[in-house]
Structures are given as structure tokens and as C-alpha cells.
Amino acid sequence: MDQDRLEFARRQVAANQAVGEAVRRYLFDRPRQINLIDVGQSQATDKPKLVLRAHVEQFIERPQLESIGRPSVTDERIQGYEVEVVEGAYQQQLWGGWGSFSRRSDPLVGGVSVGAEDFPAGTLGGIVRDRATRRLMLLSNWHVLVVQWGLRRGQRIYQPARYDGGTDDDEIGTLERDAMDSSLDAAVALLNGRRQVSARQSGGRLVTGSGRPAIGMLVEKSGRTTGTTYGRITGMFGVQRLRYGWIERVIRDVVTIDPRDGAIVSSGGDSGSWWIDSDSGAAVGLHFAGSDYPERALALDMEEVLTALKVDMLALL
Amino acid sequence: MQQLPDAAWWARARQARDQLAARYLTHPDVSLIDIGDDPLGLSSLPVLRIHLRRGDGSDLLLPTEIASIPVRVIRGDYRPAG
Numbered sequence: 001m002d003q004d005r006l007e008f009a010r011r012q013v014a015a016n017q018a019v020g021e022a023v024r025r026y027l028f029d030r031p032r033q034i035n036l037i038d039v040g041q042s043q044a045t046d047k048p049k050l051v052l053r054a055h056v057e058q059f060i061e062r063p064q065l066e067s068i069g070r071p072s073v074t075d076e077r078i079q080g081y082e083v084e085v086v087e088g089a090y091q092q093q094l095w096g097g098w099g100s101f102s103r104r105s106d107p108l109v110g111g112v113s114v115g116a117e118d119f120p121a122g123t124l125g126g127i128v129r130d131r132a133t134r135r136l137m138l139l140s141n142w143h144v145l146v147v148q149w150g151l152r153r154g155q156r157i158y159q160p161a162r163y164d165g166g167t168d169d170d171e172i173g174t175l176e177r178d179a180m181d182s183s184l185d186a187a188v189a190l191l192n193g194r195r196q197v198s199a200r201q202s203g204g205r206l207v208t209g210s211g212r213p214a215i216g217m218l219v220e221k222s223g224r225t226t227g228t229t230y231g232r233i234t235g236m237f238g239v240q241r242l243r244y245g246w247i248e249r250v251i252r253d254v255v256t257i258d259p260r261d262g263a264i265v266s267s268g269g270d271s272g273s274w275w276i277d278s279d280s281g282a283a284v285g286l287h288f289a290g291s292d293y294p295e296r297a298l299a300l301d302m303e304e305v306l307t308a309l310k311v312d313m314l315a316l317l
Numbered sequence: 318m319q320q321l322p323d324a325a326w327w328a329r330a331r332q333a334r335d336q337l338a339a340r341y342l343t344h345p346d347v348s349l350i351d352i353g354d355d356p357l358g359l360s361s362l363p364v365l366r367i368h369l370r371r372g373d374g375s376d377l378l379l380p381t382e383i384a385s386i387p388v389r390v391i392r393g394d395y396r397p398a399g
């Protein structure tokens with residue numbers, strides 16, 4: 001056995017021992033809701049670095065953990081390994097049912113199912129604040145939160161959407177206003193405070209603020225149907241005619257996003273997702289439409305959406 | 318390799334896009350008009366793009382360029398994704 005293989009075997013034994021120790025400490029500590037512990041590449045760096053990974057279906061914020069007497073696992077080192085928390089929900093793949101992005105989310109994060117009464121599900125893009133009142137709101141599309149011409153302020157909003165099993169207890173807010181008069185398929189709903197909020201996306205990504213899109217920018221989104229997908233901005237400043245029910249509208253400030261690697265970028269139910277600059281973490285687009293042939297996503301320039309709706313991004317949590 | 322246009326170029330491109338939109342956006346085959354990567358890969362700068370729901374645009378009598386910016390046809394039939 002040469003020196004490299006000996007070293008590899010030594011590291012493997014050490015990693016296995018660290019995993020065993022982490023399992024004893026955390027896996028059966030139910031309040032932590034950890035469903036898998038393994039060793040893998042750190043998500044905090046692009047350089048090769050092995051860490052212990054605690055997989056959770058949904059991130060639990062630090063204050064919530066500390067309130068039940070649990071320090072964050074990321075504060076600890078186990079046998080020399082740093083610990084990172086990654087999001088992952090695993091189940092037997094017996095049939096093609098809904099993914100974890102259609103589940104109930106508390107705290108509310110971007111990328112999960114949302115919808116109005118008796119209408120199909122879309123995606124809760126993320127949390128914003130009213131510029132005047134500083135009250136918390138969720139941002140998604142007009143055709144997710146308003147849905148039909150004539151429906152107005154006060155309409156109840158559910159997470160998950162009724163279509164995804166949401167009940168009366170899952171009412172999270174009411175429709176406040178929309179930007180269709182500004183030729184933007186966007187709307188906000190006032191949150192009722194029944195759930196905590198987070199600046200994270202369902203895939204774990206922290207949204208650092210908002211920014212302008214640019215041709216060539218690499219972006220990613222978390223959506224209710226296709227989960228986290230990756231694209232590249234190929235067009236900007238688009239104007240479009242799109243039919244909403246029986247009325248055709250002109251939509252402006254359209255950003256065109258093509259797949260990075262030929263994979264799917266979006267599908268029905270992803271409307272309202274936020275496209276995020278993969279480098280900076282800034283939200284640059286509000287997903288609202290797409291096509292399958294060719295596979296392509298359309299988003300609205302996020303800065304235009306925020307201005308039209310008079311809201312700001314949630315400060316980081 | 319795509320060049321990065323300056324602000325003056327973008328202003329000119331958006332005016333050209335407005336001209337295209339005023340003339341063609343009401344055509345039933347046209348779904349979107351934007352400024353983006355050249356689908357033919359011939360231009361080092363972004364081009365004006367007319368996204369068509371169907372057809373090849375031959376009946377639209379499209380200009381080959383506006384304000385020295387090439388006009389290209391690209392396939393795209395979009396629908397709200399909610």
C-alpha cells in the first residue's frame with residue numbers, strides 16, 4: 001500500500017469516528033430535527049475542505065435553538081472537524097409526489113408553496129417590509145396572490161397553498177397590493193404574525209439584499225415545484241404581451257434566464273420565486289413565466305418590483 | 318466573447334427596443350422583445366431579440382438592425398408559471 005492510500009485510509013477512519021461521535025451527540029436529540037449526519041465538502045468554501053454535515057429538513061434559527069437550551073452545532077468541533085448545517089429532506093421515492101418545498105414552513109422562508117383561497121399553488125418568493133409602515137409582507141406574483149381580475153385587498157393567503165394541503169390554520173396573511181398597474185406581475189400580502197420569518201431561501205441560501213440583473217450573471221432560485229435550479233441571464237429590458245385570464249397585459253422589465261447546463265430551470269408552481277445572484281446572494285429577479293421548448297425562465301427586474309410595490313428586502317436574520 | 322456595453326449604448330438599445338415593441342408587440346406571433354445574447358453568436362455586443370410563439374418571422378418584414386444594433390428572431394412561447 002503506497003503512502004497516499006495509507007493517508008486516505010487514515011482520514012477515512014478518522015471521519016468515520018467523527019461521524020459516530022456526532023451521531024451520538026445530535027442525531028437522536030429530537031428538538032434539533034437532524035435527519036442525517038455525514039462527511040462532505042464544506043459549502044462555505046470552494047476549496048477542498050471536509051466537514052461534518054448535519055442535514056435538517058428546515059433550518060432552525062439560532063435564537064430558537066438557544067431558547068430550548070441547545071447551542072448551535074456549528075459552534076462545535078468534533079475530533080477536529082467543523083460542523084455545518086445543510087438542508088435536506090429525504091424520503092422513499094415510491095412515486096413522484098410533491099417535494100419538501102410544498103410543506104408547511106415555520107419560519108417562513110422563500111421558495112415554498114403559497115396560494116390564495118381555492119387557487120393553484122405558487123411560490124412565496126421571500127419576505128419584504130413596507131417602506132412606510134415597516135410591516136412585514138411576503139412578495140410573490142400577481143397571478144399567485146391576486147389570481148383573478150376583480151379580487152382585491154384582504155383576500156386570504158395560505159402557506160402551504162390550499163392545493164398543497166394548507167388548512168385554515170395555515171392562513172399567514174392577506175393580500176395588500178399589486179403592481180399590475182405598473183406592468184409588473186407582482187404583489188405583496190401583509191403577514192399576520194402567526195409565523196416567524198427568515199431571509200433564507202428553502203434551499204438554505206441567505207438573501208443578502210437586492211440588486212440589478214446583468215447579462216451573463218449566474219443565478220439560482222428556489223421554487224415550490226422544481227426546488228433549487230440554476231441559470232444564466234441571457235436577456236434584459238424585455239417587454240412582453242401575456243394573457244391573464246381574458247385580459248392581455250404588457251409586462252415590462254423582463255429578464256430572460258436560460259439553463260446553465262441544459263437542466264430544467266422552472267415549471268408550473270414556481271411563480272413568485274426569487275432569482276438570486278449566485279456570487280453575491282442578492283435577489284435580482286422575480287420569476288413569473290417560462291417555456292418548456294426551449295427551456296427558459298422569465299423574471300422581473302427585482303429593483304423595479306420593489307420600487308413599484310414600495311417595499312424593501314427584509315434585513316438579514 | 319461578449320463585450321460590456323456602456324450606458325450610452327444601453328440607452329440607444331432601449332430606444333431601439335421601444336421602436337420594435339411599438340411596431341411588432343401587437344403581432345399575434347410575437348411574445349417578447351428584449352435585449353440579450355445573440356442567438357447566432359455573431360455579435361460581440363447584445364442584440365435586439367424578437368421572441369416568436371410560432372413561425373419564423375418571415376412575414377413580419379423585420380429590419381435587420383435598428384440604430385446599428387442587429388435584430389434577431391428567437392423562439393419563445395411563454396405562460397405564467399404559477
